[in-house]
Amino acid sequence: xxxxxxxxxxxxxxxxxxxxxxxxxxxxxxxxxxxxxxxxxxxxxxxxxxxxxxxxxxxxxxxxxxxxxxxxxxxxxxxxxxxxxxxxxxxxxxxxxxxxxxxxxxxxx
DNA sequence: ATAATGACAAGAA
DNA sequence: CTTCTTGCCATTA
Numbered sequence: 445x446x447x448x449x450x451x452x453x454x455x456x457x458x459x460x461x462x463x464x465x466x467x468x469x470x471x472x473x474x475x476x477x478x479x480x481x482x483x484x485x486x487x488x489x490x491x492x493x494x495x496x497x498x499x500x501x502x503x504x505x506x507x508x509x510x511x512x513x514x515x516x517x518x519x520x521x522x523x524x525x526x527x528x529x530x531x532x533x534x535x536x537x538x539x540x541x542x543x544x545x546x547x548x549x550x551x552x553x
Numbered sequence: 554a555t556a557a558t559g560a561c562a563a564g565a566a
Numbered sequence: 567c568t569t570c571t572t573g574c575c576a577t578t579a
Contacts, residue, residue: 470561470562471560471561471562472561472562472563475561475562486561486562487561487562488559488560488561488562489559489561490560490561491559491560491561492559492560492561493560494560495559495560498560503560506560507560508560508561508562509561509562509563510562513560514560515560516560517560518560521560
């Protein structure tokens with residue numbers, strides 16, 4: 445059994461939930477916003493939260509800063525993004541951050 | 554306490 | 567464009 449999300453994880457999941465359909469955000473982008481509120485965390489920590497509790501939210505809208513998909517779930521992620529008409533480029537497919545990138549905002553602001 | 558690891562990032566080559 | 571090297575922060579051994 446996995447432990448329930450702590451306060452930090454809750455905040456991360458909350459931010460991920462605000463990403464609009466058809467747009468994506470980087471791990472670092474989320475980390476930056478969460479850092480403004482909690483004062484801790486980093487891209488790696490956000491990645492760790494996603495690995496454990498990602499299934500609770502729209503995890504497929506979270507990619508690396510360069511638009512690369514999460515290798516562990518790349519196949520499913522690609523399918524879900526394609527279903528939302530997220531612009532992809534290259535091979536292996538990466539998200540076109542130029543147009544699909546979304547800047548998250550702290551919940552409540 | 555140190556070392557290794559992880560759904561990462563940024564800069565150098 | 568790609569690959570490698572550092573830096574990052576929390577968890578686990």
